[in-house]
Amino acid sequence: MSAFDEFVAPYGLVSKVDAFGYLDYLETHPEERTKRGKVVLVTADTPLKASRGEGKTTTTIALIDALRERGVDAAAVLRQPSMGITAAGSKGGASGGGKSSLAHPELVDWGLCGEMAAIENAQNLLVSFAEKAVDEGLLDQILVPRVSEVPSRALRQIVVDRGKSNIPERMVLTPTCELMQIVVLSRSMEEISRRVAAMTAGTLDGKPVLFGEFIDLWRITNMLADAVKPAMMTTQAGSPVYVHCGPFANVSLGIPSLVSVEMACARHDVVVVEAGYGADAGAQKWLDIAAREFGAPWPAAAVVVTRASTWRDEPALRWRYPFHVNRMEGLGIPAFPLVNLWEGEDGQVGELKESAAGLGLREPILGNLFRDGGEALASQLDALIAVLRPRQAGGRDEAPAEALRSHKGMDMVDQLRWIAASAYGVPAERVQAAPAFADSLANARALCHAEGRDLNDLVPVAVKSPATMTDDDSAPEAERTVTLKKMEVHTGAGLVQVNLTKSLTTPMPKIV
Template sequence: MNSLKHLLDALNLEDTEVMMYGHDKAKISLEVLNREDKGKVILMTAINPTPFGEGKTTMNIGLSMALNALEYSAISALREPSMGPVFGMKGGATGGGKAQVIPKADIDLHFTGDMHAITACHNLLTALLENHIYHGNELGIDPDRILWNRVLDVNDRSLRRIEVAGHKSSFDITAASEIMAILCLANDLEDLRNRLSNILVAYTVDGKEVSAKDLNAVGSMMLVLKDAIKPNLVSTLEATPAILHGGPFANIAHGCNSIIATKMAAKLSDYVVTEAGFGADLGAEKFFDIKCRLGEINPSATVIVATVRALKYNGGVGVKEIANENLEALKLGSQNLVQHVENMKKFKVPVVVAINRFDTDTDAEIAYLESLSEILGVDVIPCEVFAKGGQGAIELAHKVVEICNTPSKLEYLYQDTTIEAAIKTVATEIYRADNVVYSDEAKEQLKELEARFPEGLPVCIAKTQYSFSDDAKKLNAPRDFEVTVRQLKLAAGAGFVVALLGNVMRMPGLPKVPNANHLDYDGQVIGM
């Protein structure tokens, strides 16, 4: 039986500062935020994802365990998994091999109930909105201009468009909910309340904005989130601490764990290894330009995870041949890694590349990637955390400590600029698009948003995770393309504008053979 008692002692957490969920999970009181800062923040990001999985979470956990093995205090600060991918295609999000957080099944499923609380909070606001209209509509809400929909933590494409009470609506997955973004971007309870109050839910027939505050919904929403706002403490397989909190996706949301969890981890340890979803073009850009901006976080290092097989896939190798040595494809596909490194350097935070090594990787392939160090201007370090746990990332841990001691100051990609200019900057500087085009609908939305926010807002771009472009089939490091903004949505509570590119959907569908078909329980968890 794994117990958290040793972690509570190691982190100097009093009994009054934690709320236990059984013996192996706990909520941490927000009172811990009153302690002094001492930890340095390390971002774990990656190249664009492929069907094989790059092991970013596994590497995150492995690095934090390695730092602890070197007798530094370190915490993995991760997002909570969504049940959408767990039962869909991707599977769970607790690491793998000897680099995992536990209890795995609990974390991948209901955990401490945060996802359910966020779902309930979002849908409570929807219910209060619909109820206001039903009972006379005193505010004069226009049913055709309702912006607030519904959410569910399950992939279900049939819910993308529905009709309720005589008007159109839809479901997003919970990870894309603005409530999720708000919980993850709030700095404290007061900030949470203010952000919930500012949620824009609809317009009146006279064109006036209707907020959650106007519906007198904020108090009840705060109550639903009273425990969900507290980060969750669990253990790794090597009995080192991990804090999991929040779970926005990076392709359709901002893709980072909560500001509160990251700051709390920095109060409790010397090093905080956090992460941002999918590739660095999505999660890392939003980590720097949204999370760090709103949370006033200055990270000390960026680790980019890559794998031989993912780079060969970007170089044109098919799934069935991926285990075969292919240096030419590796060289071609490495342009994906090169672009990610170049992009991350633009934020002025020191960068190191971690190669997540697999049994099928040959010595020649690993040697080629190590040789890129001179071209990239950063260290390229092979790691074996899946097979060896923390011991598989000792060299990486030494390098991270070294670069964390190098003074650096984060520079945002854009600052004090219009929404349109911010979108163009991300598209041209990170994706390397030639141009940004807007649908007619997006043009009208942009006009309204820029009139209201002439000083600009951070932008949260939603697009495919598989490519730098908005076309999932354009792998590696494409050039000579433009991206299309299909729609713009104001997330007034979160404090950013969502730009939907290409055909990205905020409610995923299940694959033909979903992971759910292989899971079971007969007293023991099967297939997870």
């Protein structure tokens, strides 16, 4: 029995891993750590429609199956889906498809091991404590929203009837909530407790009040005891997969928990990490938030997924895919184009390769992964394996110094301009503010100041349409803009959510 096995427990048809405990064990027993896995980030083109994915999960599963077929010790780390959107069928399941799918995909698509529900219940309990604090005269305004996995736009803005007075409240999707962000970013239960204590419950006479000022945090952390443990599963071909934390890089972080990735890196040579939506969303957040500000592993390589139709069939939008690939390359990350073919597209392979060559991209990897699984990729991975193999025995992959230089302390608006320029290709002078943004910014600064914080020390999270990078992606390059709409401070997570361009914080499932 290995040391790792002591931190694994069966949970129905899958297993759960005490990642916090295992990583603590490795800190005190460094001789037990034999692996320092390299991260391959799977990201994608910006989809033509928000409800249609490019196939990142299918690609991730096919990729680890193919790598293992080639003798590479590879594993994947996936995000847990939200039942309200993904499992409702808007983009298919969140467990791949066809030959590139997980064993027991129904568990993933319909709630897995209850992590999402536990986080939902815990944040809603916090709101209940806040409501009681209003009764006790400790609060007169509630700022933390209720959450639900099932979206309902009727509940975006609600009013609680208290008889003599009404208290306005809000509701957001569970994956977007502050408690989910805290679980994604934290590396111990103690850190979760500190961050929950630092969440802003509301205000009293205009002054902010933190949850740590009036509740015992064990009530919340006890509810999360199993939710903080990644699920351990396999693909249908038997490759190891870890699943943990929430999706939706359009309205939140959209990345798996940092501890699930670090745990996988301690056990495998190559760890394929899936980040939400396109490279302008999930990859931007892995690089600029997880890696730069929270010490997550820098990718040794990236695979940028697209469909043949997304890449080429909308002439005004063709700039987006090479933009994503070239951004990765510009950061020193070898970026491999991967075209996820659909039935009937095999005859386009030659044309797609010519298009990639004309754009100066690396030799593309192409295949119908739903139909053929990892077998479609195994013979095409020489270049990717060549990039990874010389570095498997080393430590952390090197990133350009500028890429990992913290932006904390930089003016918040300048941070947003930097994101627009680096991730969306819109220079600072064409980042504009909606009429209400100035008030939103002033309120955020005032809230932080009242708590003894500096807004500029928080990390911005872009809330944006998953189907667009700018206000109008079809506009000529010299006319593209990004509009700043509003912001919301998450003091416990250390983040500030900033709405850009077209954004919906409560997206609805597509009827299928």
